[in-house]
Amino acid sequence: MISITEWQKVGVGTAGFGVFFILFGILLYFDSVLLAFGNLLFLTGLSLIIGLRRTFSFFFQRHKLKGTSFFLGGVAIVLLRWPLLGMLLEAYGFFNLFKGFFPMAFGFLGNTFNIPFLSMLFQRLQGTSSMV
Numbered sequence: 001m002i003s004i005t006e007w008q009k010v011g012v013g014t015a016g017f018g019v020f021f022i023l024f025g026i027l028l029y030f031d032s033v034l035l036a037f038g039n040l041l042f043l044t045g046l047s048l049i050i051g052l053r054r055t056f057s058f059f060f061q062r063h064k065l066k067g068t069s070f071f072l073g074g075v076a077i078v079l080l081r082w083p084l085l086g087m088l089l090e091a092y093g094f095f096n097l098f099k100g101f102f103p104m105a106f107g108f109l110g111n112t113f114n115i116p117f118l119s120m121l122f123q124r125l126q127g128t129s130s131m132v
Contacts, residue, residue: 008049015045030083039075039090059097067096103127 021038025031047055059068071093078086106126 011045011048013045014041014048018042018045025083026087030087032078032081032083035078035083035087036081039078043075064097067093067099069093071097 018038018041021034021041023038025034025038028034050058058064059072070089074086074088074090074093076086077089080086103126106122
């Protein structure tokens, strides 16, 4: 069984609150204060969960620098109270950072939920055409 430290538990809560504040900020028509607070909480929670060294090495890999610059630039723009532009930059950076993870996630969702239409949709999003 995987042991979870107390700092990682705090990190999960912090990242969860960060996601909540980001979604709540979007729901309230891109409230810049909620979005900025959510960004800071999410990044803090991520660094508490996986550690500062791993967080730094994830964001600053050579092939992920474009996504990192857009994501962190978007965070900075949100902090400067331009929420719509900042969230667009963050979204672009997020998709660039995690584009290698999406096919695996869609494959997992397609295999987990055995609902005919959804499993077909997730398999197409994953890029496989094999129907089971």
